[in-house]
Amino acid sequence: xSIATKEKLKKxxxxxxxRKPRSYIMGIPISIWLFIIVxxxxxxxxxxxxxxxxxxxxxxxxxxxxxxDFFKKPTYWKIxxxxxxxxxxxxxxxxxxxxxxxxxxxxxxxxxxxLFYMMIITPxxxxxxxxxxxxxxxxxxxxxxxxxxxxxxxxxxxxxxxxYNQVSxxxxxxxxxxxxxxxxLYTSLEKIPDNLINAARDLGANEFNTFISVILPLSAPGLxxxxxLSFIVALGDYIxxxxxxxxxxxxxxxxxxxxxxxxxxxxxxxxxxxxLFFIAAVVLALTQKFGSREGILAE
Amino acid sequence: MKxxxxxxxxxTGSVALKEKRKFRLSFLGVYAxxxxxxxxxxxxxxxxxxxxSTKSTVAFSSFTLHWYVQLFKDTGLMQSLLHSVQVSLIxxxxxxxxxxxxxxxxxxxxxxxxxxxxxxSQLPLILPGIIVGIALLIFFINLKVSLSxxxxxxxxxxxxxxxxxxxxxxxxxxLGRTYEDAARDLGANPIKAFFxVTLPMIKTAIIGGGLLAFAISFDEIIIxxxxxxxxxxxxxxxxGMMRFGLSPQxxxxxxxxxxxxFVVIFFMxxxxxxxxxxxxx
Numbered sequence: 360x361s362i363a364t365k366e367k368l369k370k371x372x373x374x375x376x377x378r379k380p381r382s383y384i385m386g387i388p389i390s391i392w393l394f395i396i397v398x399x400x401x402x403x404x405x406x407x408x409x410x411x412x413x414x415x416x417x418x419x420x421x422x423x424x425x426x427x428d429f430f431k432k433p434t435y436w437k438i439x440x441x442x443x444x445x446x447x448x449x450x451x452x453x454x455x456x457x458x459x460x461x462x463x464x465x466x467x468x469x470x471x472x473x474l475f476y477m478m479i480i481t482p483x484x485x486x487x488x489x490x491x492x493x494x495x496x497x498x499x500x501x502x503x504x505x506x507x508x509x510x511x512x513x514x515x516x517x518x519x520x521x522x523y524n525q526v527s528x529x530x531x532x533x534x535x536x537x538x539x540x541x542x543x544l545y546t547s548l549e550k551i552p553d554n555l556i557n558a559a560r561d562l563g564a565n566e567f568n569t570f571i572s573v574i575l576p577l578s579a580p581g582l583x584x585x586x587x588l589s590f591i592v593a594l595g596d597y598i599x600x601x602x603x604x605x606x607x608x609x610x611x612x613x614x615x616x617x618x619x620x621x622x623x624x625x626x627x628x629x630x631x632x633x634x635l636f637f638i639a640a641v642v643l644a645l646t647q648k649f650g651s652r653e654g655i656l657a658e
Numbered sequence: 659m660k661x662x663x664x665x666x667x668x669x670t671g672s673v674a675l676k677e678k679r680k681f682r683l684s685f686l687g688v689y690a691x692x693x694x695x696x697x698x699x700x701x702x703x704x705x706x707x708x709x710x711s712t713k714s715t716v717a718f719s720s721f722t723l724h725w726y727v728q729l730f731k732d733t734g735l736m737q738s739l740l741h742s743v744q745v746s747l748i749x750x751x752x753x754x755x756x757x758x759x760x761x762x763x764x765x766x767x768x769x770x771x772x773x774x775x776x777x778x779s780q781l782p783l784i785l786p787g788i789i790v791g792i793a794l795l796i797f798f799i800n801l802k803v804s805l806s807x808x809x810x811x812x813x814x815x816x817x818x819x820x821x822x823x824x825x826x827x828x829x830x831x832x833l834g835r836t837y838e839d840a841a842r843d844l845g846a847n848p849i850k851a852f853f854x855v856t857l858p859m860i861k862t863a864i865i866g867g868g869l870l871a872f873a874i875s876f877d878e879i880i881i882x883x884x885x886x887x888x889x890x891x892x893x894x895x896x897x898g899m900m901r902f903g904l905s906p907q908x909x910x911x912x913x914x915x916x917x918x919x920f921v922v923i924f925f926m927x928x929x930x931x932x933x934x935x936x937x938x939x
Contacts, residue, residue: 382767389760389823393779396816400793407796460693463686473927475690481923482697484873487880488893489912492904493700496707503703537697588784595786598880602900612788619792619884632792639785647777 401636408629417626425630435614435631441525442611446593448529450586453536454544457585461541462574465549476545483538491602494531498522498603523605531603532593539592540585547581547651548574584650587642595635611635701916708909725910735911738895745807745891746875749814750822750868756815757822758864764823765830779823782816787880790816795884805887813885814878818871825867829860866929873922877915 411420429435464475482490497503499522508514551574559569597612604610615635618628711722729735764776782790794816798809837859841851879893886894892915899908 382763383769385759386763386767387759388756389763389779389819392756392760392815392819393775396794396812396819397778397781400790400797403797403800404789404793407800456693456696459686459689463690467686477923477927478694479697481920482701484870484877484919484923484926486701486912486916486919487877488896488900489704489916490700492900492908492912493704495904496703496909497700534697534700537693591784591786595788596880597788598883598897612786615788615792619795625796628792629796632789635786636789639789643777643784 404629405633407626408633410626410629412624412626425627426634428627429631429634438609438614439611439634442594445525445529445532445610446590449532449536449593450540450589452529452533453540453589454582454586456533457537457541457544458582461544461548465545466551466574479541480538482534483542487535487598490534491531491599494527494534494603495522498527498530522603523608525604525608527603528600528608528610531599532596535596535599536589536592539588543581543584543588543651544578545581547578551577580649580651584646587646587650591639591642595639704909705913705916708906708913710906713906725906726914728907729910729914732907735892735895735907738890738892741807741889742876742892745811745814746872749811749818749875750872752815753818753822753871754864754868757819757867758826758860760819760823761826761830765827766835780820783820787817787878788884791881791884794881798885805885805889807889809885809887810882810889810891813881814875817878817881818875821871821874822864822867825870826860826863829863833859862929866926869922869926869929873919873926877919 407417408425409421409423411418411422411424460479464472464479468475495502499505502522505514505518508518509516555573555577556569559573564572594610595612596610597616600608600610600613601616604613611631612635615628615631618624618631622628706718708725709721709723710718711724712719760779764772764779769775791813794809794813798805798812803809833856837855838851841855842848846854877893878891879897882891882894883897890898892911896908896911899905
């Protein structure tokens, strides 16, 4: 290495060192944001979850009662279990809907790939409420689906089981979850090099075998991420169960929510909220470990 | 003779294979169409009933713009629409400042606990909204801050910031610092290099991230609901309307929001350039 390049290297490493403080100044707003808007509120919630409520007063006595109540009162953990089951169903359904679609767009489609991709993810960013309104209209007692079924002659009376139960909640949640599953799946599918697939075909594998032994394993991280993201989305929702679930379709989010509304037991609500937080944190940690990097955030 | 036979055989074989492939492709295609229908029919239903003259949702009656006219007479609705624009606009502008500087910090600086820092700063977006909502509610009530526009605004800054930060960070990551280094070598000071070289290159990521954040913020209810006092945003107002059943006005306002959101998303896609576009084979 010539002296000149050595000098240059030294100089460039100097400029890097020189720049460091500037990067740290850039970190001030985000650090303040993180501290005040994210960390401190969660700490407040954590403390609140240990407070004792007696009568209408929230006392400063610290207790484990709120957490113990979660295990003691069957309604709490039973509804959590049910929410698990529903969120699991939603994730599986959303994968069944998204995988063939992502496969089709990323590997089969030659033209307009971008347009079709955007058409899937656009509903993710718009109209959460509007989609609930839509499903209430379709599944309602005097709704579109019922009138259609009566017109065709499949049924004479409107079917009441379409709305206000777990099925309607699962349908609406799946509708919300599809883009969350689709994005990581699509990203992992399109990254698979054509060479690998051609190699498998040259070695005599048919399309099905190629799919099973090459494409599916390589898209597994995306599959996992999609599953987990949609699981969290479904598990934490409280507006869809409220609007479409009736009494039979209540989920854990509704229990948490009611502690801040009608039940007015904030410490209990915080404890239940923290249990949800803990579950979400575990799911996200697992996703970071086994899933693909691409979530909903990457450009 | 033998060779000719073979040739014919392989030819018919490849024709059969092609047919088979065509069939598979169309099967996947049909499946894809069904999913698109599942995604878009509900939205279409909302738009359709906003133009229907009766309140029935059994079938479409005659065409009318009556419900749209009614909307503009509803002062409460118009007020909350204005509120929503205000909140989303301010939240996005603040998030652009915090998010962009934060992106530089996360991409350029090295410090212990960087991974943890990144994970924590994603939380407001990827945690269930209900947790963010109750945490902020408890925080505000403990500090004796009454629920107002300010509390809603803070809630929106919580989730818009990571949206913009990760859009800009991934752009910065991809660009590297070669161009900036070149500018520095040519004698530009850090500030000049930033404004003349780096900023123009990340501009589209900021605008795209900003539009995306605006779309999410404009529509947000899960967090907002916890932080709302008497000052309401549009989604909270619509949610209140829904308690008395779905009226054609709800469909009309939904249609307007839907169209606006699609326009915003269209421009966002133009600015950021999605993955699909980059990997054209």
